[in-house]
Amino acid sequence: MTRRDPKAEVRQLLHELCVDLGFCLPPQEQQHLQEAPPTDADGFTDAVFEAEGMDPGLHEHLRRQVRERVDRHMRGWGGS
16 A cells, blocks of 8 residues: 655645646745645635735636646545
8 A cells, every 4th residue: 555645745736736837836835835735625726826926816717727736636635
């Protein structure tokens, strides 16, 4: 049985958000999300926007794209 690595899972998600959607968070923000990730897709999505200094309510289409990726990853995490 493979042991779960939550920090690695968050790193992989943040990498995908950076490469695919341009949400390349500063290292301090990445570290914060790895240490204490929000436990649901909406919370994580909003945290990503806040870390970028953006209001998610002003970018509905982009927020939907980010949330889809977050949700897909979180469903695969098993413990979330």
